[in-house]
Amino acid sequence: MKIANRLKQIEPFHVMDLLGRAKAMQKEGRDVIHLEVGEPDFHTPKEVIGAGIQALEQGKTHYTPATGLPELKQAIAEFYWQRYNEVVDPRRIIITPGASGALQLVASLVTNPGETMLLTDPGYPCNRHFLANVNADGILVPTQAQDDFHLTPDQVAKYWQENTIGALVASPSNPTGSIMSEDQLHQLHGSIQAKQGILLVDEIYHGLTYDEAKPHSAVNYGDDVFVINSFSKYFAMTGWRLGWLVAPHWAIESLDKLAQNLFLAPNTPAQYAALASFNPQVIDELESRKAMFAQRLHYLLPQLEQLGFEIPAKPAGAFYIYADISGLDHPYNNDSMKFCLELLEEQGLAITPGIDFGHKQGHHFVRFAYTCDIPMLEKAIARLRIYLQSHTDKKTVP
Ligand SMILES: Cc1ncc(COP(=O)(O)O)c(C=O)c1O
The missing domain is CATH 3.90.1150.10 (Aspartate Aminotransferase, domain 1)
Incomplete structure (x- = not known):
């Protein structure tokens, strides 16, 4: 062994x-x-299942481009325009096997062995494992209840080391369900930029926000942030294994190369099914x-x-x-x-x-x-x- x-x-x-x-x-x-x-x-909504079945019946069972179907990227870009008033270049959208695939891609893309990223404690446990898998490390920052357990600029300053390359946060968060306010996200972004680091924001629970809570997407903060999302939660497609990443322009080519090698392509029928997720009904x-x-x-x-x-x-x-x-x-x-x-x-x-x-x-x-x-x-x-x-x-x- x-x-x-x-x-x-x-x-x-x-x-x-x-x-x-x-x-x-x-x-x-x-x-x-x-x-x-x-x-x-x-x-999964019936119409989405129907679109998946139809894709299978039509023989859409072959590989798609490594970073996903262009029409799905376009549909996601339009979704960003409708929900967040942001024009996102569809080329920046990389379709992945779930948010998990997106997190693995980014971990492989940006870390060298021995480098570290700031993560929140509490937070999604797989994040530090995605890093460990590429011989990098997550630094678990003990976040505070008064900050709704979100990472703050002061903590970035305190926990940043020479080998730290960035931070990964989620909003709404798993396990707390708490949302970073626009101010919190904006300030965190500023503090990471000041360190010339990389900010990854996991927005997998976007769409599932309640009451007055207005989700602020990090796509609004320019193209230096990596935004992770998925069809798993709001779209109720966990088992289809489909997510996406909005990446900076400078990363697109390398992500394409990585996706080709690590996954070849995301699930084809799932991508056609996901296209139907954006239908108004x-x-x-x-x-x-x-x-x-x-x-x-x-x-x-x-x-x-x-x-x-x-x-x-x-x-x-x-x-x-x-x-x-x-x-x-x-x-x-x-x-x-x-x-x-x-x-x-x-x-x-x-x-x-x-x-x-x-x-x-x-x-x-x-x-x-x-x-x-x-x-x-x-x-x-x-x-x-x-x-x-x-x-x-x-x-x-x-
Ligand atoms: C915060 C967070 N990120 C990522 C994932 C991975 O989701 P998936 O790969 O199904 O898109 C999960 C799953 O629970 C999660 O809670």
Whole structure:
């Protein structure tokens, strides 16, 4: 057996242990509520599926250009114009196998071995692994609740080292669902520019933002920023494996070369299917789903607060709530993994331990994904209440 040393840097998801147990419980006939899953419960819209089937039937089963179908790039460019009032040169749009493919492409493109990038703690765990896979390193910056767990210019100044080449942030964020304000994003961009570094902004949860929250896209900040997005979340196409990258002009040729070598091309039928995502009827459907996500958030957030969870970062997007358990009267209020395992075992409710997202405070956070309907969320809250009540003598759980 010979496994490369860099694999030591790559950790599996802790939630996989939970998922394994949840599946075993379901096999035994137990009813499990899944609030751990990071994908929409909604299926891909019918019209999009139809377009994929049609592509297959028409023999569109061959490679496309390495960076994707020109007509899909055009459609995405028009989407940027409609949503963000920004003219994006379609040549800057690189279609990839999911946002994951885009993140791997950029990691390969910009880092030399031994170089570092600033990442947020908490944040999406794969980011540091994409870097490790090219022998680069993620520096996990412990972000603060008062900044909604977003990276600030002061932290850029503090954590930037000689070998640091840039920063990767997500807005809305996974696991917090919090959004960077226009001001926060603008200032962060300025601080990275001042370091002559590279800013990567993961906008995979754009489209899923609620209430007054207005998403600001980093495409509006000129062509020096890498913007990552995907058909997975807003468009409900996780299994089709399709995403994209908006890259600076200087990177296009090298990305083309890399994409040819690493992936050859993104999935062809998925690209034709994705073209149908921009049809007005499909967008209407996606917008009504977004309204349902907003209703779920409005239900779940106050319920969790009433139970004693503290939610320091305001969730206004994605479909996640990142809740602090340290104030709960519970023996595992500082061990999110044990908390989640026991909750699953006793009440059949699956949520994700914070240790999947953060080293700094992950032990006293858990993530709830509101990827099921309100009646199911009501059931989940009832189970959570019983669980908390059964572990406190003081009966403080409302
Ligand atoms: C912040 C973030 N970025 C990227 C991804 C990867 O998504 P995909 O490859 O399905 O587009 C995810 C998936 O959950 C995510 O949460």
